[in-house]
Amino acid sequence: MSVGQPPARQPKWFKSSYSGGNATECLEASYTPDGILIRDSKRPSGARVHLSNRAWGHFIADVPRE
Numbered sequence: 001m002s003v004g005q006p007p008a009r010q011p012k013w014f015k016s017s018y019s020g021g022n023a024t025e026c027l028e029a030s031y032t033p034d035g036i037l038i039r040d041s042k043r044p045s046g047a048r049v050h051l052s053n054r055a056w057g058h059f060i061a062d063v064p065r066e
């Protein structure tokens with residue numbers, strides 16, 4: 001019997017708070033133990049960007065505040 005990693009949990013996606021109501025330009029994100037996943041809500045099975053916790057922290061620190 002082989003031993004491997006257990007199956008990965010499905011990400012729990014949430015919409016960006018800045019997505020607006022028109023649903024044409026929206027990002028979704030999902031926290032992971034080692035960072036965050038980001039995807040286009042119009043293409044949920046498409047490409048995903050994974051950022052480490054450190055990279056996400058740098059990104060958030062550089063986002064202009066209104």
